[in-house]
Amino acid sequence: MRQEDRLGSILRRLNEHGSVGVGALAEELAVSEASVRRDLQLLERQKLLTRTHGGAVASGVLYELPMRYRGGQNYEAKRAIAVRAAGLLPADIASVGLNGGTTNTEVGRALAERGNLRVVTNALNIATELAVRPTIDVVVCGGSARSASYELVGPLAEQTLSNINLDVVVLGVDGVSPTAGFTTHHEVEAGTNRALVRAAERVIVVADSSKFGKRMFTKIVDIAAVSDIVTDAGASPADILALENLGPTVHVVRPD
Structure with missing residues (x-):
């Protein structure tokens, strides 16, 4: 396991349980206790945990895992979701909006080989990857x-987005619920996401099945506001039916 993936696993366990032990982590992650201690030291330097005798405890409450430690979570599903979402876009499409997140990072990579495409994004990592592609015109708010x-995020981003029109927005979210809608952790981020949605003629949501049934702090939009949802086979038939009854078409992918 890569160190980045180990660090993400440690933070997820802290988020769930509040504390972790060196011995249990070494066994679960199949690495030495010395490796675990080095990982804990690194995370402590980043102020993401507090080490204790034999383990660590959370520094405050980890409501949101930093993105640099999320890349390995459900990677195959996210990649398959991204490829399907990119395949839903017509060949002659002129403009696509992307917000941030690990799944939309994969969508950006899936779009990288398209020609004559303008991508509008508020995600710095996606913009950096696409800016070197000569066939992609990248606009960053x-x-x-x-x-x-x-x-x-914030007023400057929303002002930029209020003055553009997009053919499609591919929206990554943190929670999907028939009652709560599409949600995210941060209220300012949600406002910028809503500005992206308002700029679009069509909205496609990409969300792996771990997001289903979750209600995060801030609502972005209702389920009925989007045309399509792309997810993986971990989503239950009942969840899919409940979402489709509200309007969107749900596309289910099965990673190889």
Whole structure:
């Protein structure tokens, strides 16, 4: 397991349980206790936990895992979701909006080989990857950078987005619920996401099945506001039916 993936696993366990032990982590992650101690030291330097005798405890409450430690979660499902979402876009499409997140990072990579495409994004990492592609015209909105998601958010971002029109927005979310709608952790981020949705003629949501049934702090939009949802086979038939009854078409992928 890569160190980045180990660090993400440690933070997820802290988020769930509040504390972790060196011995249990070494066994679960199949590495030495010395490796675990080095990982804990690194995370402590980043102020993400507090080490204790034999383990660590959470520094405050970890409501949102930093994006740099989320890349390995459900990677195959996210990649398959991204490929399907990119396949839903017509060949002659001119403009696509992308917000941030690990699944939309994969959508950006899936779009990288398309020609004559303008991508509008508030995600710094996606913009960096696509800016080197000569066939992609990248537009980045302004705003304040969120370290947890690498996104530019806030009034400056929303002002930019209010003056453009997009053919499609592919929207990554943190929670999907028939009653709560599409939700995310951060209220300012949600406002910028709503600005992206308002700019679009069509909205496609990409969300792996771990997001289903979750209600995060802030609502982005209702389920009925989007045309399509792309997810993986971990979503239950009951969840899919409940979402489709509200309007969107749900596309289910099965990673190889």
